[in-house]
Amino acid sequence: MMAIAAPVAIGGWLLASGAYAFGRKKPWIGDVFAMLGVLAAALFLATLWTQLGRPPLRTLGETRWWYATLVPTLGLLIGWRFQTRAMAIPACLMGAMFAWINLANPDHLDKTLMPALQSPWFVPHVVVYMLAYSALGLSSILGIWALGKSVITKQPISQEDTDVPHRMVLIGFPLLTCGLLFGAIWAKQAWGHYWAWDPKETWALLTWGAYLIYLHIRLKNVMKPKVTLGILTLGFAVLMACWFGINLMPISGDSVHTYTRTAD
Amino acid sequence: MxxxxxxxxxxxxxxxxxxxxxxxxxxxxxxxxxxxxxxxxxxxxxxxxxxxxxxxxxxxxxxxxxxxxxxxxxxxxxxxxxxxxxxxxxxxxxxxxxxxxxxxxxxxxxxxxxxxxxxxxxxxxxxxxxxxxxxxxxxxxxxxxPLNALNLRFLLSHLGLLVVVVGGGISAVKIDRVNMVLFENRPTNIAIQRDGSEVMMPFAATLKDFKLEYFPPTLGIAMIADDPEVDIELSPSPDFIEEGLVTVVDDWTLEVLEYKPQAVLTGEIWRDIPWDTSAPAARVRATSAGGESHEGWVSCGSLDSPTTYLAIDPDHAVVMPILRAKKYESRVVIDTGDAQQEHLIHVNSPLSIGNAQLYQLSYNEEQGAASEYSVIEVVTDPGVPIVYFGIGMLLLSVLWGLWAGLEKKNS
Structure with missing residues (x-):
């Protein structure tokens, strides 16, 4: 089942991207392909969950599958809600790219779940974070796209080009805050302290702080889109460092959050 | 300017x-x-x-x-x-x-x-x-x-964050974390501080039982290296071992012919002996895609039994990776002077005694399930209620922010 679902998801999202790009007057065609991809990816996750006998939220590879699924899902839902397909193509392409990365670097399946992760907070904490990462990832991609378009065409950045990424931050930032707070409550229950300045916690705070700074700077610089979109891009770089990059840093040895790596 | x-x-x-x-x-x-x-x-x-x-x-x-x-x-x-x-x-x-x-x-x-x-x-x-x-x-x-909706939302987020920061400051100066090393049936009220000094607790704790449960073992194919500096490359199978299991790893089909969850190696024979120091052992047949076959016992070993692997070529062997802890818990009796009560403490489930929380911290990892002691961490942190109050305010502001973010008009 998983061997079929993953390629179907990637194919669905690639077709959706093409349909959105070349069939602007009929966005429903893109929506259908995007939904097909989301359903296939959801089936993949459900099968993986069943096969592992635990929530597939432990390793980097597993969280990447959630990300690949949630980015196009959010793209669709927010698109319907706000009657825009501005994020449809980047959402589908990001979903396809992350799914492809996982197919190219398959995880060793591991059914074990260490005692600290056996908590009711496990699923909400990680899923809320993945939702936040999805919304913030979309905002940054749209921001980079707007910046790039402005540089190439030498045209000023339009209001919509900053409003849509900002809207995604307004959705992603509360979710990011939720993830951080859930993590603190869980840490108190599991390790005795809600905040221990563990490297992962520090980077989670840095990520949250980067978007906090963006929100405040945008309040004062709404007329300076290059500044605000630039900070948004920087914020996403910090987010990626928190999610992936930290495992490559020398400080990762100090972290108790080592279960995010592939089992070795 | x-x-x-x-x-x-x-x-x-x-x-x-x-x-x-x-x-x-x-x-x-x-x-x-x-x-x-x-x-x-x-x-x-x-x-x-x-x-x-x-x-x-x-x-x-x-x-x-x-x-x-x-x-x-x-x-x-x-x-x-x-x-x-x-x-x-x-x-x-x-x-x-x-x-x-x-x-x-x-x-x-x-x-x-x-x-x-x-x-x-x-x-x-x-x-x-x-x-x-x-x-x-x-x-x-x-x-x-004035306390209108706009200002209330501002206060929930900003004052909430301030309350968390203040609570964090109180925690930083007031938190007390000490460890009690509990041996079975030996009551103690002594805890060890971070600097190694001892301190008397207002209650006595007695370990009645320590239990460590492992996930069932798995199989894998590892590269054997004589050089201890070389990291062992392991291709693990996800499947838990049970009799009759057939799993494929790196083009080798591994078949479990016999499985003893608790065994001890006596001479060359793995015998079923249900000790805490026993090790799981499995008799495995490994068959390559070309039909080459090897058969023998594998075990991750324990204090009483050696690690055993099945060589399938000069560089590779079928191995049983070390067991992973699934759950560990201590059954303790807490004597506060007024009352004696038995409790179960495990990871993610601390015990509250007055202002203190007791956490299952560790055990003797070398001895595993046979660990003769359990370490309980006692945490007293007066900053926690303040931090939780701030977190509550922040969560309310988060819900409000999310609602505003999903509104169709610009907020």
């Missing part, structure tokens, strides 16, 4: 005063520069910030004074500067820049180069965070009236 915009003037002007801010971004960055400089001077003169209540009270006076000043001088340039977005941005950025140092370099490296046990105890970090607290308290005081 940077040009003042209309947007800049309104951030702390809930009543619509659009007078431009006189003290803007350049002042904010200048203040933060001076704060970091002062922090560095203090660092080299006095060492790290003392983790004492007196230090907390002295530092906490600054946000309190800011609140009083804002309440009485609401529209002064200084009050508006304390509440301003430029100060919020500058203090958050500088505090996070300090945190970045802590997020990049291991504690040992920081201690060796900076002479402080961590960035978090350094004066530049604490003073930067203090300016952030001043900004939060001053802006909260300014927005406390």
């Amino acid at each position: 940077h040009p003042v915009t209309a947007a800049e003037s309104i951030e702390s002007e809930p009543q619509g005063n659009l007078t431009p801010l006189r003290l803007g971004a350049s002042y904010a960055w200048g203040v933060m520069g001076l704060v970091v400089l002062a922090g560095l001077v203090l660092h080299f003169m006095a060492g790290p910030v003392p983790a004492r209540a007196e230090a907390f009270y002295v530092l906490a006076a600054a946000p309190l004074l800011a609140v009083i000043y804002v309440l009485f001088q609401r529209n002064s340039d200084l009050a508006r500067f304390f509440c301003s977005i430029p100060l919020a941005v500058a203090s958050t950025t500088v505090t996070l820049a300090m945190a970045l140092v802590g997020g990049l370099f291991p504690l040992a490296a920081i201690e060796a180069s900076l002479g402080v046990p961590s960035v978090w105890a350094s004066w530049p970090f604490v003073l930067s965070a203090l300016v952030l607290a001043v900004n939060l308290s001053a802006s909260s005081a300014r927005r406390a009236w």
Whole structure:
């Protein structure tokens, strides 16, 4: 089942991207392909969950599958809600790219779940974070796209080009805050302290702080889109460092959050 | 000074005063520069910030004074500067820049180069965070009236964050974490502090039983290396071992012919012996895609039995990776003097005794399930209720923010 679902998801999202790009007057065609991809990816996750006998939220590879699924899902839902397909193509392409990365670097399946992760907070904490990462990832991609378009065409950045990424931050930032707070409550229950300045916690705070700074700077610089979109891009770089990059840093040895790596 | 915009003037002007801010971004960055400089001077003169209540009270006076000043001088340039977005941005950025140092370099490296046990105890970090607290308290005081929806949302997020920061400060100076090493049926009220000294607890604890449960073992194919410096490359199978299991790893089909969950190697025979020090053992047949077949026992080993693997070629072997803990728990009797009660403590399920929480911390990992002791951590932290109150406020603001973010009109 998983061997079929993953390629179907990637194919669905690639077709959706093409349909959105070349069939602007009929966005429903893109929506259908995007939904097909989301359903296939959801089936993949459900099968993986069943096969592992635990929530597939432990390793980097597993969280990447959630990300690949949630980015196009959010793209669709927010698109319907706000009657825009501005994020449809980047959402589908990001979903396809992350799914492809996982197919190219398959995880060793591991059914074990260490005692600290056996908590009711496990699923909400990680899923809320993945939702936040999805919304913030979309905002940054749209921001980079707007910046790039402005540089190439030498045209000023339009209001919509900053409003849509900002809207995604307004959705992603509360979710990011939720993830951080859930993590603190869980840490108190599991390790005795809600905040221990563990490297992962520090980077989670840095990520949250980067978007906090963006929100405040945008309040004062709404007329300076290059500044605000630039900070948004920087914020996403910090987010990626928190999610992936930290495992490559020398400080990762100090972290108790080592279960995010592939089992070795 | 940077040009003042209309947007800049309104951030702390809930009543619509659009007078431009006189003290803007350049002042904010200048203040933060001076704060970091002062922090560095203090660092080299006095060492790290003392983790004492007196230090907390002295530092906490600054946000309190800011609140009083804002309440009485609401529209002064200084009050508006304390509440301003430029100060919020500058203090958050500088505090996070300090945190970045802590997020990049291991504690040992920081201690060796900076002479402080961590960035978090350094004066530049604490003073930067203090300016952030001043900004939060001053802006909260300014927005406390009139209490309309806009100001309430502002208060939930900003005051909530301030409450968390204050609670965190109280935790930093007041938290008490000690370990009790419990041996079976030997009551004790002695705990060990971080510095190795002993302290008497207001209750006695007796370990009645310690249980460690492992996940069932799995199989894998490992590269055998004579050089101990070379990392062993392992291709694991996800499937838990059971009799009759057939699994494929690296083009080898592994078949479990016989499985003994608790066995001891006596001579060359694995015998079923249900001791805590037993090891799981499995007789496995490995068949390559070309039909080559090997058969033999594999075990991850234990205190009583050696690790056993099945060589399938000069460089590779079928192995049983070390067991992973699924759950460990201590059944303890707590005697408070007034009452004796039996409790179960395990990871993610601490026990509350008065103001203290008892956590299952560790055990003798070499002995595993046969560990003769269990380590319970006793944590007392008066900052927790305050932090939780702040978290509650923040969560309310999060829900509100999410609702606003999903509104069709621009919020």
